[in-house]
Amino acid sequence: MPAVQATDAGLLCYCRAGFEPELAAELTQRAAEAGVAGHARTQRGSGHVVFAVADSDGPGDAGAAAAALSQALPWRELIFARQKLVLLAELRDIDPRDRIAPILDRLQGLPAFGELWVEHPDTDAGKPLAGLARSFGNALRPALRKAGLLSAREDARRVRLHVFLLEGNHLLLAAGDPGDSAPWPLGIPRLRMHAEAPSRSALKLEEALLVLLDGDERARLLQPGMRAADLGAAPGGWSWVLARQGLQVTAIDNGPLRQHLLDSGRVEHLRADGFAWQPARALDWMVCDMVEQPRRVAERMATWLREGWCRHAIFNLKLPMKKRWQETQAALEAFVEQAQQPLALRARQLYHDREEITVFASVLRNRDRPRGDRS
Ligand SMILES: C[S@@+](CC[C@H](N)C(=O)[O-])C[C@H]1O[C@@H](n2cnc3c(N)ncnc32)[C@H](O)[C@@H]1O
The missing domain is CATH 3.40.50.150 (Vaccinia Virus protein VP39)
Structure with missing residues (x-):
C-alpha cells in the first residue's frame, strides 16, 4: 500500500448512517487488540468513521502503523464497516474552482493507482454530492493519468484511489486494496430484485x-x-x-x-x-x-x-x-x-x-x- 503522510494516517471505513458509534467502538477495540494506538473520529449520521493512528515514534511511523492496522483488520472480518480503506490525506477548504491541483500535490510520488472511485457518504447530506462526484471523477481521471498517478487502463489488480467527498470543498483521499476491501462503490453491492423472488x-x-x-x-x-x-x-x-x-x-x-x-x-x-x-x-x-x-x-x-x-x-x-x-x-x-x-x-x-x-x-x-x- 502507498506511503501515507504521517499526520493523516489511519483507516477510513464506511457504515450505515447512525451506526458510527458501533463502528468506532469496533475499530477502537480491534486496534487495541492489534496493539495499535489511535482514536476514532466520527460524527453521528455521517456514514463513516476515521480511525487515526497515533504517531508516537516519529514521522513516518504512523503510516506504517496504519498499514499494519489495515492488515490486522481484514475487511471481511469487520462487522459494521461496509468498506475499509487506508486514509492518505484529508483536504479541507479547497478551492472549488481547482480541486485537482491539491489532490495531485498530495499524491505526488506514489505509484500509479489502478482505478479512481469518487464517492460520497451514503447519507441524506451526502447523496446530493452524487452528481459532483460523477463530473469531478471525469475531470480528475485524465489529470491523474497525465501525472502518472493512474494506470492508462483500468487495472482492478492494483490499489484503487478513493476520493471521498464530504462537501464541495472538503474531501478525504484513501487507498483500497483490491484483495481486502469491498469491490463495490460506497461498499454497496448493487443487487436488483428479481421478478420471481417471493420477497425483498x-x-x-x-x-x-x-x-x-x-x-x-x-x-x-x-x-x-x-x-x-x-x-x-x-x-x-x-x-x-x-x-x-x-x-x-x-x-x-x-x-x-x-x-x-x-x-x-x-x-x-x-x-x-x-x-x-x-x-x-x-x-x-x-x-x-x-x-x-x-x-x-x-x-x-x-x-x-x-x-x-x-x-x-x-x-x-x-x-x-x-x-x-x-x-x-x-x-x-x-x-x-x-x-x-x-x-x-x-x-x-x-x-x-x-x-x-x-x-x-x-x-x-x-x-x-x-x-x-x-x-
Ligand atoms: C422476516 S420473515 C422471513 C422472510 C423470509 N426470510 C423471506 O425471505 O421471505 C420472518 C418469518 O419468521 C417466521 N417465524 C417467526 N417465529 C417463528 C418460529 N418460531 N417458527 C417458525 N417460523 C417463525 C414468521 O412467520 C415470518 O414468516
Missing part, C-alpha cells in the same frame, strides 16, 4: 452470500444437490435464493410460501416451530430469518452446529436499542462458546440490514481452515 428479503441472503463468502467459498460450499433448512421461511425469499443455486430446501414456517416456489420441486414446506424442529439427518446448510431475541437465536443456531445438524449457517441477529456493539459481541461470543466447534465466523451489518447483523458460520475441518478466521 431475498436480496439480503444474496448480499450475505456475496459479502460474507468469497468466490471460492461460494463455489465450494453451495453446490447443486446440497440440502438446506430455512427457519422462518415465509413467504420464501431465502428458500428461493438457495433453490436457485440448486439446493434442496426444507422451509419451516407456519405462514404460507409462494406457490411457484413449491412447484419448483426444490422446496418442501413444513408448518413447524423453527426453534423446535430438527432434521432427521445432517444437512449441509441452515439459514434462519426468524425475528426473535438475539440471544435466543444465537443459542438455537449454536445447537444446530454443536449437534452436527448442519455444517454451514447464515442467520440474522437483531440489534438491541442500546449498547449495540457490546450486545453484538456478547451474542457472538455466546454463540461460539455454545457451538463447541472450530468455526469460521463472519458477521456484517449488510446494506439490506437495518437494526440487525447477518452472521455466517461454518464448521472448520482441519484441511479447510482459512487464514484470518476467528475460531
Whole structure:
C-alpha cells in the first residue's frame, strides 16, 4: 500500500448512517487488540468513521502503523464497516474552482493507482454530492493519468484511489486494496430484485452470500444437490435464493410460501416451530430469518452446529436499542462458546440490514481452515 503522510494516517471505513458509534467502538477495540494506538473520529449520521493512528515514534511511523492496522483488520472480518480503506490525506477548504491541483500535490510520488472511485457518504447530506462526484471523477481521471498517478487502463489488480467527498470543498483521499476491501462503490453491492423472488428479503441472503463468502467459498460450499433448512421461511425469499443455486430446501414456517416456489420441486414446506424442529439427518446448510431475541437465536443456531445438524449457517441477529456493539459481541461470543466447534465466523451489518447483523458460520475441518478466521 502507498506511503501515507504521517499526520493523516489511519483507516477510513464506511457504515450505515447512525451506526458510527458501533463502528468506532469496533475499530477502537480491534486496534487495541492489534496493539495499535489511535482514536476514532466520527460524527453521528455521517456514514463513516476515521480511525487515526497515533504517531508516537516519529514521522513516518504512523503510516506504517496504519498499514499494519489495515492488515490486522481484514475487511471481511469487520462487522459494521461496509468498506475499509487506508486514509492518505484529508483536504479541507479547497478551492472549488481547482480541486485537482491539491489532490495531485498530495499524491505526488506514489505509484500509479489502478482505478479512481469518487464517492460520497451514503447519507441524506451526502447523496446530493452524487452528481459532483460523477463530473469531478471525469475531470480528475485524465489529470491523474497525465501525472502518472493512474494506470492508462483500468487495472482492478492494483490499489484503487478513493476520493471521498464530504462537501464541495472538503474531501478525504484513501487507498483500497483490491484483495481486502469491498469491490463495490460506497461498499454497496448493487443487487436488483428479481421478478420471481417471493420477497425483498431475498436480496439480503444474496448480499450475505456475496459479502460474507468469497468466490471460492461460494463455489465450494453451495453446490447443486446440497440440502438446506430455512427457519422462518415465509413467504420464501431465502428458500428461493438457495433453490436457485440448486439446493434442496426444507422451509419451516407456519405462514404460507409462494406457490411457484413449491412447484419448483426444490422446496418442501413444513408448518413447524423453527426453534423446535430438527432434521432427521445432517444437512449441509441452515439459514434462519426468524425475528426473535438475539440471544435466543444465537443459542438455537449454536445447537444446530454443536449437534452436527448442519455444517454451514447464515442467520440474522437483531440489534438491541442500546449498547449495540457490546450486545453484538456478547451474542457472538455466546454463540461460539455454545457451538463447541472450530468455526469460521463472519458477521456484517449488510446494506439490506437495518437494526440487525447477518452472521455466517461454518464448521472448520482441519484441511479447510482459512487464514484470518476467528475460531
Ligand atoms: C422476516 S420473515 C422471513 C422472510 C423470509 N426470510 C423471506 O425471505 O421471505 C420472518 C418469518 O419468521 C417466521 N417465524 C417467526 N417465529 C417463528 C418460529 N418460531 N417458527 C417458525 N417460523 C417463525 C414468521 O412467520 C415470518 O414468516
